Amino acid sequence: MLKGFIAGLAVANAFEWFAHKYILHGVHRSGQPRYSPVPRSMESHWAHHREVRKQEFADECYVQGFEHWRTRNEVMSLAVVAGVASVAFYPFSKGMSLAALYSAGNYYYVHRRAHLEPDWAKASIPWHYDHHMNSNQDANWCVTRPWFDYVMGTRVVSSADLKEANPLGIPLPATFSKLLTQAIESVFPAKWVEQKPKLLASAVVEEAEKQSVA
Structure with missing residues (x-):
């Protein structure tokens, strides 16, 4: 059962990535609005993004709870996904079935707490x-891990x-965490936002202008 549970956590994390990218954000279409197979969830999610950007990562919908339509939409969506997945997994893996239920509950707990306690989320x-x-x-599509x-x-x-501290997103002893990070990032490296120093950027622009004049 333990192996099934661990496998279920991995599947849930993969679904978290997929659903966030393709359902909640939607797919870019040239000259058209983004497409999502669940438009209501995409509408809810982009409203969430706008609120979070304005409120320094906080979202009042979690304060209002089920009185707010976005909270209800998120909980109902998680319940449907968890219900379908747990039933589908149960015949061949009770561990995966349990992981589906746990992952849905954990997702809501983590996501809700993150937007109620921005400092906790940042850390x-x-x-x-x-x-x-x-x-x-x-x-950065994943939420829980x-x-x-x-x-x-x-x-x-x-x-x-x-x-x-490490790609698993789990608190570990510093030495082990460092070794684990080196091992994983040798195969799956994280990317970094490119930040050019302002003086360097200005110099590049000036040089380009000189060349265009010449």
């Missing part, structure tokens, strides 16, 4: 803080203080 799940507050909001962002090459770090 505990910096990848999600980066997702909202980074210049590129189409990256950054596993599949590393696997898929979408972990984009904006600053050193928002870099998790």
Whole structure:
């Protein structure tokens, strides 16, 4: 059962990445609005993004609880996904079925707490803080753990203080955490936001202008 539970956590994290990217954010379409197979969830999620950017990572919908339509939408969506997944997994893996239920509950707990306690989020799940507050909001798709962002090459770090201690996103002894990070990032490296010094950027612009005049 333990192996099934661990496998279920990995599957849940992969689904978290997929659903966030393709359902909640939607797919870019040239000259058209983004497409999502669940438009209501995409509408809710982009409203969440706008609120978080204005309120320094906080979102009042979690204060209002079920009185707010976005909270109800999130909980109902998680309940549907967890219910379907747990039933589908149960015949061949009770561990995976349990993991589906746990992952849905954990997702809501982590996401809700993050937007009620921004300082906690910044320290505990910096990848999600980066997702909202980074210049590129189409990256860092995982919420609970950054596993599949590393696997898929979408972990984009904006600053050193928002870099998790290790790609598992789990508190570990410093020495082991460092070795684990080196091992994983040798295969699945995190990306960093390119930040050019202003003086260097100005020099590049001036040089380009000189060349264009010449």
